[in-house]
Amino acid sequence: MTKIRVHEYAKKVDKPSKEIINELSKMNVKVPNHMATLEDTDVTKLDGIYKNAAAGQRPQAKSRPATSRPAQGNQSRPSQSGQSRPSQGGQTRPSGQSQSKPAAPSQGQSRSQGNGQRPTAPAKSGSNFTPKAAKPTAGPGQRSSGRPGGGNRNGFQNRNRKGKQQQPVNPLPPMPKKEKELPAKITFSESLTVAELAKKLGREPSEVIKKLFMLGAMATINQELDKDTIELICAEYEVEVEEEIIVDKTDLEVYFEPEDENLNQERPPVVTIMGHVDHGKTTLLDSIRHTKVTAGEAGGITQHIGAYQVVDDNDKKITFLDTPGHAAFTTMRARGAKVTDLAIIVVAADDGVMPQTVEAINHAKAAEVPIIIAVNKMDKPSANPDRVMQELTEHGLVAEAWGGDTIFVPISALTGDGIDSLLEMVLLVSEVGELKANPARRAIGTVIEAELDKGRGSVATLLVQDGTLKVGDPIVVGNTFGRVRAMVSDTGRRAKEAGPSTPVEITGLNDVPQAGDRFVVFEDEKTARQVGETRATSALQVQRSEKTRVTLDNLFDQLKQGEMKELNLIVKADVQGAVEAMAASLLKLDVEGVNVKIIHTGAGAITESDIALAAASNAIIIGFNVRPDANAKRAADAEGVDIRLHRIIYKVIEEIEFAMKGLLDPEFEEKIIGQAEIRSTFKVSKVGTIAGSYVTEGKITRNSGVRVIREGIVVFEGEIDTLKRFKDDAKEVAKGYECGITIKNFNDVKELDIIEAFIMEEIERK
Numbered sequence: 001m002t003k004i005r006v007h008e009y010a011k012k013v014d015k016p017s018k019e020i021i022n023e024l025s026k027m028n029v030k031v032p033n034h035m036a037t038l039e040d041t042d043v044t045k046l047d048g049i050y051k052n053a054a055a056g057q058r059p060q061a062k063s064r065p066a067t068s069r070p071a072q073g074n075q076s077r078p079s080q081s082g083q084s085r086p087s088q089g090g091q092t093r094p095s096g097q098s099q100s101k102p103a104a105p106s107q108g109q110s111r112s113q114g115n116g117q118r119p120t121a122p123a124k125s126g127s128n129f130t131p132k133a134a135k136p137t138a139g140p141g142q143r144s145s146g147r148p149g150g151g152n153r154n155g156f157q158n159r160n161r162k163g164k165q166q167q168p169v170n171p172l173p174p175m176p177k178k179e180k181e182l183p184a185k186i187t188f189s190e191s192l193t194v195a196e197l198a199k200k201l202g203r204e205p206s207e208v209i210k211k212l213f214m215l216g217a218m219a220t221i222n223q224e225l226d227k228d229t230i231e232l233i234c235a236e237y238e239v240e241v242e243e244e245i246i247v248d249k250t251d252l253e254v255y256f257e258p259e260d261e262n263l264n265q266e267r268p269p270v271v272t273i274m275g276h277v278d279h280g281k282t283t284l285l286d287s288i289r290h291t292k293v294t295a296g297e298a299g300g301i302t303q304h305i306g307a308y309q310v311v312d313d314n315d316k317k318i319t320f321l322d323t324p325g326h327a328a329f330t331t332m333r334a335r336g337a338k339v340t341d342l343a344i345i346v347v348a349a350d351d352g353v354m355p356q357t358v359e360a361i362n363h364a365k366a367a368e369v370p371i372i373i374a375v376n377k378m379d380k381p382s383a384n385p386d387r388v389m390q391e392l393t394e395h396g397l398v399a400e401a402w403g404g405d406t407i408f409v410p411i412s413a414l415t416g417d418g419i420d421s422l423l424e425m426v427l428l429v430s431e432v433g434e435l436k437a438n439p440a441r442r443a444i445g446t447v448i449e450a451e452l453d454k455g456r457g458s459v460a461t462l463l464v465q466d467g468t469l470k471v472g473d474p475i476v477v478g479n480t481f482g483r484v485r486a487m488v489s490d491t492g493r494r495a496k497e498a499g500p501s502t503p504v505e506i507t508g509l510n511d512v513p514q515a516g517d518r519f520v521v522f523e524d525e526k527t528a529r530q531v532g533e534t535r536a537t538s539a540l541q542v543q544r545s546e547k548t549r550v551t552l553d554n555l556f557d558q559l560k561q562g563e564m565k566e567l568n569l570i571v572k573a574d575v576q577g578a579v580e581a582m583a584a585s586l587l588k589l590d591v592e593g594v595n596v597k598i599i600h601t602g603a604g605a606i607t608e609s610d611i612a613l614a615a616a617s618n619a620i621i622i623g624f625n626v627r628p629d630a631n632a633k634r635a636a637d638a639e640g641v642d643i644r645l646h647r648i649i650y651k652v653i654e655e656i657e658f659a660m661k662g663l664l665d666p667e668f669e670e671k672i673i674g675q676a677e678i679r680s681t682f683k684v685s686k687v688g689t690i691a692g693s694y695v696t697e698g699k700i701t702r703n704s705g706v707r708v709i710r711e712g713i714v715v716f717e718g719e720i721d722t723l724k725r726f727k728d729d730a731k732e733v734a735k736g737y738e739c740g741i742t743i744k745n746f747n748d749v750k751e752l753d754i755i756e757a758f759i760m761e762e763i764e765r766k
């Protein structure tokens with residue numbers, strides 16, 4: 001509401017400004033002139049006097065229809081109409097007095113005023129009052145019957161006998177507005193403007209402003225109020241207030257906030273086995289799986305889904321993440337530690353602590369995961385567990401036997417010795433960690449592995465970290481979504497549900513998520529779809545903006561480094577894990593002057609869109625265990641896109657490294673410098689055939705390369721042996737001159753052959 005000036009108000013109520021100024025002065029409000037602005041509080045007071053007119057004509061028009069029942073109005077209308085009744089009854093219409101009263105009910109909106117005035121209208125104009133009322137302001141004079149007319153007349157009377165009028169008017173303002181009931185509670189997020197708060201409270205903004213003023217704060221209607229002020233005002237009204245924290249539904253991390261701990265139950269620990277190459281990770285994982293899983297599952301064939309669960313002799317479960325052990329998979333292993341409760345670090349007793357042992361320790365420490373050291377290969381005569389313990393103290397892992405708190409378990413992954421006690425220790429450590437989850441909640445967890453399966457579509461191995469995942473659940477996985485169509489357990493059996501710490505393979509997603517992505521089950525499919533789609537869109541946007549940023553960075557780098565080169569790669573592999581491992585290794589390639597940029601990665605076949613991207617960005621495509629489909633092959637041929645297909649990771653890396661080094665060699669481009677036409681040939685013993693030529697274009701130089709062209713076909717390409725002008729050797733012969741040319745290792749020159757001379761020029765790298 002903007003502030004109103006005296007003359008504006010006067011116009012509104014159809015009174016002279018002077019009268020308004022007088023009224024104000026009676027209220028002890030001093031205004032200098034008709035241009036003065038009125039405070040909201042003063043307007044409210046004036047409204048108390050002039051409400052009838054101030055309410056404007058529109059409300060009257062609305063209330064018209066009601067006037068057709070003025071007679072019954074008497075019985076039917078409550079309060080205000082009641083007040084007007086006596087006057088109607090007594091003095092009948094003509095009078096201003098009778099109307100002045102109804103006019104007064106200050107805020108009484110259209111309806112109530114209408115009631116008050118109704119009697120006048122019907123009395124004078126009968127049935128035709130309605131149309132007239134539609135043009136309210138026109139002629140108050142003629143339209144004495146119309147509402148505005150009535151209003152005016154009121155006004156006259158007001159003006160004429162202000163004194164008398166004042167009496168009845170003044171008592172009325174106190175007559176409270178029909179105040180809306182206050183709400184029991186209001187909510188807001190971050191802040192509210194005065195107007196918004198007033199609306200929520202069902203009060204006039206002016207009232208809230210007044211309250212603020214009383215509290216010592218000057219505020220305008222559009223002013224933002226902070227949390228404290230909102231609380232203060234609400235306290236004044238005794239209304240409960242609550243700040244709503246706006247939750248980003250699409251942020252999956254939000255769902256990982258711990259819920260009510262009382263509902264939590266014990267859950268199996270999730271364990272990752274890490275260690276140096278050849279120290280026995282795979283053997284240990286296999287050994288555990290075979291002794292425990294297959295023993296329990298009579299004849300069951302364990303399928304590889306990136307994780308499995310074992311049950312110990314006391315029916316306690318342990319989940320193992322079967323992360324690949326190759327050094328190139330560091331990325332995935334590091335990620336494995338994120339969902340891991342406990343890390344077993346395998347150290348071969350005959351080999352001791354090696355670089356990757358240290359790396360593994362650092363990953364586990366970074367993830368704040370307890371470590372158990374499995375001293376492996378104890379069956380070997382060369383096993384020296386003391387050395388392992390000794391070496392590990394340097395990395396802050398001191399064995400219990402030596403006064404520290406790190407558990408060391410001597411084992412032989414090969415013979416199975418010590419594995420039971422290793423599992424026992426795992427359970428012991430996890431008991432201390434009090435691993436809990438609430439099987440009753442909707443599932444959340446992490447993707448361990450995902451791939452595109454020809455028959456089944458997107459297949460993802462999920463680790464349920466909390467809650468229970470069920471077939472049919474609407475789910476968002478990373479930037480993909482869907483409904484859990486089918487679930488397969490680590491033992492290859494169909495499952496209907498999977499509780500906390502259970503790995504399970506699911507189908508039903510619209511796309512292939514990435515290893516390490518979070519998943520969340522939603523209440524309904526619609527929400528899941530919305531969240532999934534929003535995430536996919538924003539991921540795409542981020543990807544796009546990153547791409548632009550990279551280009552800008554490159555520009556800067558190029559300026560800085562003078563000659564900066566980049567190798568754009570697109571990496572496709574059969575499984576997401578391999579994609580990531582390869583991408584990580586490729587990014588590590590360190591060839592001076594060349595930057596590797598992986599512009600796109602993905603699991604699945606090489607597609608036409610990959611080719612399009614490669615063509616647009618001048619990229620090479622690396623395919624690991626995948627092939628381009630027919631369309632992609634055609635497109636690649638057409639666009640000249642280079643696709644490298646491999647089955648062994650290190651070969652990929654080697655090849656790219658080699659190519660990168662090759663890229664550093666200078667690049668040359670052929671430049672044709674001239675042409676000569678052979679006019680005659682001379683055979684000279686010892687020298688060979690001399691081509692007597694006439695230079696028709698450019699020049700022929702002694703050191704240029706030459707091509708012999710016969711009827712448009714290149715018959716030979718080589719170097720000049722001798723270039724003579726008459727009997728003398730010449731360095732170069734220009735256009736319009738004759739010369740004798742012999743070509744190295746080529747004597748089959750013929751008359752009318754064209755000799756094209758070219759040089760190889762070094763070109764600047766792009």
Ligand SMILES: Nc1nc2c(ncn2[C@@H]2O[C@H](COP(=O)(O)OP(=O)(O)OP(=O)(O)O)[C@@H](O)[C@H]2O)c(=O)[nH]1
Nearest residue numbers: 276277278279280281282283325326377412413414
């Ligand atoms: N004697 C003996 N040999 C073992 C034991 N554990 C593993 N090996 C052998 O050590 C070699 C390497 O074992 P892997 O299990 O492949 O080792 P890894 O750590 O998984 O190796 P990467 O997968 O290459 O990282 C294999 O030849 C195993 O048979 C053990 O307890 N005793």
